[in-house]
Amino acid sequence: MTLSELVDNLEALPPAPEVLPKLVEIMKDPDTDANDVVSLIQTDPAIVTGVLRLSNSGVYAPPSPVTDLSEAVSMLGIKEIYRIVNLVTSGDFLSGELTSMDIHKGSLWQHSLAVALIMDIIAPEGTDPDGLPYTLGLLHDIGKLALHHGCGDRYANIFRKVETEQISVNVAEAATLGFDHAEVGAKMLENWGFPEEVYLPIRYQYDPHGAGKYKELAGALQVANWGASVIGCNDGRDAWALKMDPDVFHIDETKLEQAVLEGRFRLEKALKAFEPSVS
Amino acid sequence: MSGSPSLPNFFTQKAVVGVGDLAVSNNTTVTISTYALGSCVALVVYDSVVQAGGLIHIMLPDSGLSLEKAQKQPAMFADTGIPLMFRNLMGLRVERKRLKAFVAGGASIISGADMFKIGERNIAAVKKMVNILGIPVIRADIGGVNNRTVHLNIATGEVELKKPTGISKFSLA
Numbered sequence: 405m406t407l408s409e410l411v412d413n414l415e416a417l418p419p420a421p422e423v424l425p426k427l428v429e430i431m432k433d434p435d436t437d438a439n440d441v442v443s444l445i446q447t448d449p450a451i452v453t454g455v456l457r458l459s460n461s462g463v464y465a466p467p468s469p470v471t472d473l474s475e476a477v478s479m480l481g482i483k484e485i486y487r488i489v490n491l492v493t494s495g496d497f498l499s500g501e502l503t504s505m506d507i508h509k510g511s512l513w514q515h516s517l518a519v520a521l522i523m524d525i526i527a528p529e530g531t532d533p534d535g536l537p538y539t540l541g542l543l544h545d546i547g548k549l550a551l552h553h554g555c556g557d558r559y560a561n562i563f564r565k566v567e568t569e570q571i572s573v574n575v576a577e578a579a580t581l582g583f584d585h586a587e588v589g590a591k592m593l594e595n596w597g598f599p600e601e602v603y604l605p606i607r608y609q610y611d612p613h614g615a616g617k618y619k620e621l622a623g624a625l626q627v628a629n630w631g632a633s634v635i636g637c638n639d640g641r642d643a644w645a646l647k648m649d650p651d652v653f654h655i656d657e658t659k660l661e662q663a664v665l666e667g668r669f670r671l672e673k674a675l676k677a678f679e680p681s682v683s
Numbered sequence: 684m685s686g687s688p689s690l691p692n693f694f695t696q697k698a699v700v701g702v703g704d705l706a707v708s709n710n711t712t713v714t715i716s717t718y719a720l721g722s723c724v725a726l727v728v729y730d731s732v733v734q735a736g737g738l739i740h741i742m743l744p745d746s747g748l749s750l751e752k753a754q755k756q757p758a759m760f761a762d763t764g765i766p767l768m769f770r771n772l773m774g775l776r777v778e779r780k781r782l783k784a785f786v787a788g789g790a791s792i793i794s795g796a797d798m799f800k801i802g803e804r805n806i807a808a809v810k811k812m813v814n815i816l817g818i819p820v821i822r823a824d825i826g827g828v829n830n831r832t833v834h835l836n837i838a839t840g841e842v843e844l845k846k847p848t849g850i851s852k853f854s855l856a
Contacts, residue, residue: 506847563847566828572793630792633721634801635742636702641847644721644802644828648795657798661748665759668702668742669752 405554407583411591416553417497423448424493424539425597431486431533432599438477441485446473454492455485463677486535491517491674494542497549502640504556505548511639516542517674518632519625522667526628526655528620536601540625543598544606547589555581559641566642573645574610586610612652623653627660635668700725700740703759707737707771711838720788720831722802724809726765727785727833728772728818729840729855735775736835736855739768743801744808761808769816783855784818785842786810787833789825802826822853 423445430436430444445451452473459476460469470476477485498513520541527537552559558580565576574584590607594600605622608615609629612622630646632638655663698706700717708715715738717725729736739758746753746760758764769779786809789802806825813820824831824844832845840856 567848570793630799634723636719636721636723636740638721639719639830641830642828643830644790644792646792646795646828648792648799658748660798661743661801665743665749665752 405581407588407591410550410554410583410588411595413554414550414592417549420596421493421496422597423451424489425593425599425602427486427489428533428536428539428599428602431482431535436482438474438482441482442474442477445485445489450496451489451492454495455488458488458491458677461677463673483535487538490520490535490539490542494546497546498542500549502548502552502556504552504559506641507548507639511637512545512548514671514675515632515637515639516545518635518637518667518671519544519628521670521674522628522631522663523624524670525663525666526631526660527624528653531621537621537624539602540605540621541628543589543593543602544609544625544629545585545589546592546606547585547587550588550592551577551581551585563641566645571645572610572647573642575647576645584610610647610649612649619652623649627653627655631660631664631667634664635671637671700738702740703742703756703764705737705739705758705764705768705771707735707768707775708837709733709735709775713837714834715837716832716834718832720833721790722788722805724761724786724788724802724805724825725831725833726768726809726813727787727835727842727855728768728777728782729784729835729837730772730777730781731783731840731856732778732781733776734837734840735772735777736837736840737768737772738833738835739764741765741805741809744804761805761812765809765812765816779817782818783840784813784820785833785853785855786813786820786823786825787831787844790827790829790831793828821855824851 455476498516501509520538523537523541562576562580577584586609590603593603604615605618608622609625612619615622696713698715700706706715717740724741727738741761742759744761746763753760753763757767789806791800791802829846834843841854844851
């Protein structure tokens with residue numbers, strides 16, 4: 405099976421997201437206002453429902469129930485709504501179980517959220533739009549879904565290769581299948597209409613030098629992926645079979661550990677947003 | 684009561700220890716478990732005389748990183764969490780000289796700068812603390828690239844270690 409054949413046959417996955425790629429685009433425009441965001445996201449009932457549900461969660465604790473999208477946007481602000489749309493969209497895809505990779509139900513989404521939160525802390529300053537690191541974190545492993553559904557039966561061999569040859573999972577995938585989950589994820593995102601600042605850092609998350617002008621973002625993504633593992637958010641077989649490229653993204657050791665620790669506390673808070681509010 | 688017929692244990696309870704948390708117990712219906720040990724390290728201890736034990740899931744080696752967070756959650760760090768677990772065990776009449784310990788976890792990346800080898804530093808920090816406290820570690824399963832799951836049965840001191848490559852069982856009694 406070629407990469408194109410795999411990515412062109414994703415019937416097992418939810419339909420391609422339409423709102424998030426457009427939202428990433430309009431967030432690049434400094435003139436984007438709340439009306440633009442409302443106009444865009446109100447076209448998707450599932451996202452409207454998710455935004456309202458999270459707006460009413462214990463984390464935001466509104467004084468009275470939020471029942472209207474415009475009200476939610478004015479209460480939380482565009483940046484927070486952007487994050488919620490990311491969460492709702494990624495949750496549609498990442499919440500399931502990937503048995504071929506020993507990834508339990510909900511684990512991939514929690515891992516992705518942890519990477520997103522650590523990216524928010526460590527990503528290069530001046531990233532435009534400023535929510536981009538968060539999006540990269542949430543979507544960085546989306547290729548694993550396609551591989552599980554399209555090539556899941558090959559993973560026993562892939563993990564055997566990892567364990568006998570001491571190579572990283574993405575290298576074993578490439579050697580076995582001809583492509584790895586980063587490449588597959590990037591192709592999916594490109595096909596779905598995401599801009600290159602999303603799919604290129606994801607494509608090169610294990611080889612940041614290849615990402616050209618996005619190499620620092622790709623390097624940060626590699627480090628954030630490691631950081632999520634440190635805080636216990638990296639389910640799956642051979643989850644530590646990682647090779648770190650030290651020459652792209654520079655961060656002081658203490659600052660990195662503090663970011664990872666802070667990421668864990670932010671993760672706890674974010675997960676609370678999915679609990680029903682207490683009123 | 685001596686001589687009483689033993690009933691099947693319908694009331695087995697599971698205490699799940701999350702990342703940066705700990706549990707101790709002398710309740711013989713309890714199994715203490717921790718899941719998805721990656722670079723984190725679990726220290727499991729058991730005193731067979733009083734049928735009591737504990738498990739801590741350590742995330743980072745040194746509380747110097749954030750004293751504020753160490754106060755909120757001391758079990759995150761080896762240097763604050765392990766002494767806390769032992770203080771809690773002393774309350775269950777555990778005696779240090781009778782304890783036996785098992786260490787698991789500390790997975791590490793295949794290659795990269797030392798700063799990313801957090802699993803190795805976690806293992807070193809745990810070793811240092813058990814040496815200071817004089818606890819004999821009778822078994823260890825550390826390093827590699829796999830996640831691990833560990834269960835401690837408080838009634839028997841039996842430990843079950845689960846890895847993708849298989850399950851092993853042994854006793855700390």
